[in-house]
Amino acid sequence: MRGIGPRTARVTGSLLLGLLAVVSCGGEAAERAKTTAPELPVIREGVVEVPADYADRVGILVAPAHYEEVTPIVHVTGVLEFDAQRLAAVGSRIAGRVADVKVIEGSKVEAGQVLGTLVSAELGTAQADIAAMEARLIAAKRDVERKRSLLAEGITSQRELDLAISSAAIAEAQLRAAKQRVAALAGAPAKGKLGINALTSPIAGDVVGVHVSRGQAVVPSHTAFMIADRRSLWVRLSVFEGELLHVQPGDPVELTPTNRPEEAFAGVVEFVSVALDPMTRSAEVRVVVDNTSGRLRAGQAVHANIRPASARRRAVVVPRQSVLQIDGAPIVFVATGERTFEMRKVTLGVGDFERVEVKEGLKADERVVVAGVFALKGELYR
Numbered sequence: 001m002r003g004i005g006p007r008t009a010r011v012t013g014s015l016l017l018g019l020l021a022v023v024s025c026g027g028e029a030a031e032r033a034k035t036t037a038p039e040l041p042v043i044r045e046g047v048v049e050v051p052a053d054y055a056d057r058v059g060i061l062v063a064p065a066h067y068e069e070v071t072p073i074v075h076v077t078g079v080l081e082f083d084a085q086r087l088a089a090v091g092s093r094i095a096g097r098v099a100d101v102k103v104i105e106g107s108k109v110e111a112g113q114v115l116g117t118l119v120s121a122e123l124g125t126a127q128a129d130i131a132a133m134e135a136r137l138i139a140a141k142r143d144v145e146r147k148r149s150l151l152a153e154g155i156t157s158q159r160e161l162d163l164a165i166s167s168a169a170i171a172e173a174q175l176r177a178a179k180q181r182v183a184a185l186a187g188a189p190a191k192g193k194l195g196i197n198a199l200t201s202p203i204a205g206d207v208v209g210v211h212v213s214r215g216q217a218v219v220p221s222h223t224a225f226m227i228a229d230r231r232s233l234w235v236r237l238s239v240f241e242g243e244l245l246h247v248q249p250g251d252p253v254e255l256t257p258t259n260r261p262e263e264a265f266a267g268v269v270e271f272v273s274v275a276l277d278p279m280t281r282s283a284e285v286r287v288v289v290d291n292t293s294g295r296l297r298a299g300q301a302v303h304a305n306i307r308p309a310s311a312r313r314r315a316v317v318v319p320r321q322s323v324l325q326i327d328g329a330p331i332v333f334v335a336t337g338e339r340t341f342e343m344r345k346v347t348l349g350v351g352d353f354e355r356v357e358v359k360e361g362l363k364a365d366e367r368v369v370v371a372g373v374f375a376l377k378g379e380l381y382r
Contacts, residue, residue, distance in 0.1 A: 041379045046343045047336065048376055055339070060372035062335045065318050067364040070357050072350035074243045074306040077258075078235040080289065082298050086229035088203050091222055094185045096120030096197060098216045103225070107207040115225045116199045116212060124195025126182045133175035140168035205229035208298075233289045233296055235267065237304055238282040246308035247272055253287045258301045265289055265296060269306065311350055315357040322370045323348065323356060324377055332362065333369040333376050341369060341376055 041050045054060075096118035103115050147164040150156035186197045209226030212218060235255065239247060253267035271286040287304060289296065296302075323330050323346070330348050333341040349357030362368070369376060 041376075043379065048333070048341045048343070048379055050339050050341070050376075050379075052339065055372070058372045058375040060341075060375065061370050062367045063319070063370045064365045064367050065316050065358065065362055067314060067316050069312060069314050070317050070350060070355055071307050071309070071312040071352060072246070073352040074239060074247060074308065075353075076237045076239055076285075076304050076306070078237045078287075078302060078304055080233045080235055080296055080298050080300045080302060082208070082228045082230070083232045083234050083288070086203065086205065086232055088201065088205075088227040089223045090115060090199050090201060090225040090227060091220065092118050092120075092197055092199060092218050092224065093220055094118075094120045094122050094197065095217070095219050096123070098212050098214055098218060098224075099196070101210065101212060101214060103207045103210065105207055105210050108205070109201045109207060109227060110204045111201060113201050114198050115201055115207070118197040118199065118218065120185075120195050120197055123182070123185050123197055126178065126185055127194045129178045130175065130182060133171065133178045137168065137171040137175050140164070140171040144168050199224055201225070201227050203227055203229055228298070230294060230298075231290075231292050233291045233298065235287040235289060235302060235304060237285045237287060237306075238277075238280065239285045239306070241276055241281045241283070244272070244283055244285075246311035247285055247306055248308065248310055251306055251308050251310075253289075253307070254305045255287070255289060255302045257296070258303060261303070263295075265291075265302075267304070313350075313357075315349060315359070316362055316364050317351070317355045317357055318362070318368050319370050320351065320354060320356050322368050322373060324373055326377065326380070332358075333373060334362070335367040335369065343376075343380070 041048050041054060043049075050060075097120075099117045099119045101116045103109060109115065144161070144164045147156055147161040151158065151161050205227045206229075207225060208228045210224075211222070211226075212224040218224065235253075247269060249269050249272060251269040253269060255265045255267050257263060267287040267289040269285060270288045271284075273284040276283050285306070287306075318332060322332050324332070326343075329345050331343055331345050334344050336342050344361055346361030347359045349359045351357055
């Protein structure tokens, strides 16, 4: 067996030294890896651990959950319309022909103001009957006085006086009947020309419809004018069954026109329907809106936010942006350390546009992630 030469020994020694150096460097790298924080987030049993600068890089912010008052908001859209209790349809009670139209659409009128006039032969006949009945009653009363004088002188009998008194009573009853007939036809006795029917406004407001013109023949079923008091308007809202539970008359409503979202108007729930539409599973909610300023118009589309007072309560609330949906369940990220965040399922309750109640899964003052939540969610699927 030959011995190892000097050259071979030197080569072998060099290889051993190199191997020791590699092993030494590998050990030092492993030690450094053990003591250095991860450069990427790590997930362990629903807890996300992030590097030291990760939170600043993606903009993660945390805030404590608060125990405070919260009121749910029911958001629906609707269209403004005239208040039916402040709307009047004006027409003629008899057939006739339009003699004059004194207003146009947009005119402002007072209660009792004349809107137009009609000429009616039927009304003229009824008014003429009043004049005839008045003359007959005057004659009957004079006859009664004459018969009393004659009876006192012994010239006539008591029976003749009784007949005269009866005739006067009949004439008086016929006059009352004639006046009532005119009132039923035209609403008022004649003032001036016979057969003239004045159409007057029963309320103060704006003329929102004129449906007659001079010379037009009209019948009792025809609506000649529409008057609306625009100081109050209605909004009929369709609220779904699930949101209808806490809505009650008296609840405040905030309305914003769709074309002017920066403006807000106050309203109040006046009526909640007792029946649901079987097709839409919704019910009518009628809101009364104060329009004293006159800036709202019937037919205008609005967004309505109903705040049911009966559902107001104190609860643990978090910002809406802190809640995510994962696999159909709401979750929040709870800060359990400086760089660790626990994914936690919660049960939500009522809420508004900015806050939501957490019924289960979170306690007051626990810190939740309110910004950067989508970055943490993305790490779950990385």
